[in-house]
Amino acid sequence: MVTSGKGGVGKTTSSANIATALALLGKKVCMVDTDIGLRNLDVVMGLENRIIYDLVDVAQDRCRLEQALVKDKRFDELYLLPAAQTKDKHAVEPDDVKKMVTSLKATFDYVIIDCPAGIEHGFRNAVAGADKAIVVTTPENAAVRDADRIIGLLDKHGIQGPKLVINRARINMMRSGDMLDIDEICSVLAIDLLGIVPDDEYVIKAANTGEPTVMNPNSKASVAYRNIARRILGDSVPLMALDEKSGIFSKVKKFFGMG
C-alpha cells in the first residue's frame, strides 16, 4: 500500500508511477484505488473514461472483480481497480478489500493499493488488504509528522518495516536549510529509505495529461520512480545523485563515520 497520512504529498502520483514503472519492468501489476468518494488514480492514469464498475460494485456484488478491472492503455499487464466517485466511503469494509486483494494477488505480481489521506475508515480499508507499505512524505514538518504517525499505526496493524519515499525534494533548498534535509527526515522516521523523488514540474504536466511521469525517460522524477521500482524488485540501485557536487563525497564521508 502507498500511504502518507497527510494529503497532497503525492500518494496517488507515487502509486501511479511505481505501478507503471513495475509494468515497464515487465511485471503484472494491479492498482487499487481505495479513496472512495475522491478517486484520483484513474485520472492520473488517464483511464477515467474506461471505468464501468468500481470497488463498491465489487464489494456489493453488483459485478465480478474481473469486470471492474480497467486495463491500462499502454500496458497489457497493468490494471486498475477504481474507487467509486459517488458512493459513501462506508460502503466498503476492510474485509471486502482484504478479499479483493487476496484474489488479485493470485493473478498479479504486484497489487499497489493507493490509500486515502487520513487515518480513518479509508486507511483501515487499505491497510486490511496490504502486507507491505510505502510511506510517502515531503520535506515538510507537517508531512513528516503525519508519516511518523502512520508508521506507528502501520505497526499496530501488523505491517512492519515500511519503506520511505521522500517526494518533492529540492536539493538547493535543503542545502540552504530552508527545507528539512534527507538525513533529518530519515533519523526521525527511522525506516528504510526506498527513494527520493526530486521536485519536478513535469510531474504536474504528466498528471494533467493522464500520462504517468515514468513514461518520459528524460524527467528526473521519472528516473527516481524507475529506481524505486527496481529497488522493489530487489535490485540495489544507488540513490540518484540529486546534486553532483555533494553526492559521492558526502556518502564516502558518511561511510567513514564523518558525515
Next chain:
Amino acid sequence: MAGNQHHVTIKGRKDGLVFVLDDRCPFSDLLKELEYKLEKTHQKLLSGPLMHVYVKLGKRQITDEERQALENMINRRNLVVHSVESTLNPPDPRTSHQVLAGIVRSGQVLELEGNLIFIGDVNPGGSIITSGDLFVLGSLRGLAHAGAKGNSEAVIAASHLKPTQLRIAGAVSRPPDEWGIGDASMMFAYMKDDLMEIEKITHLYRLRPNAVELYKGE
C-alpha cells in the same frame, strides 16, 4: 482438596515455626493451602504454647492487603506471625528503573508509573509520561512529562534534548532558544524554585542526590 499440597512447607525451629511459601504459584493458592493445612493436616500445631511464626516468601513480593490476609490466616489461637520476609527487598526508588526500547512516534503516548529509561527516540507529536524520573537514551523531540503525579523533584534527561515541550509535575516549559543546548553532551531538565532549568547530565547527582545512587570512585 487432594492434589497440589506442596506450596507451603512448615518447619519447626527452636524459637518457633518457619512457614516456607512457594514463590511461583498464585497467591490465592497459598492461602487455600494454608487454611487446609492449619485446619486439617496440621491442626495439632494450634494446640500448645504461644508460637512465633516466621513466614518466608521466597522471591515473592506481596501487597499490604495480601500481607494482611496472610497474617489473618495464620494468627489464630497460639500462632503469632513474627515476621514476613521476602528475599527481594522492596524496590529502592533510586535503583528501580524500568527499561524500555523502541520509538515513540507521533500520536503515540507511552505512560507508566515510576522511573523510566527509554532507549530510542521520542518523535515530535509523541509523548512520554512517567510519575518518576525519565531518562531517554536517544533523541527527545516530542513531549516529555516527568513526575506526572506531582513529584517536582523528578528530572527529564535525554542524550539529545530537543523537546517540543517539557513538563515536570505541574510545570510546563517550552525550550527557549537561550537554553543553548549543545549537541555534544547529554542534558537534563529539573525544577529550581518553580522554574525549569537545564543542566549537563554530570550535575544530576549534585542537584538531585536522591534520584540515583552515587558512584563514589575507588
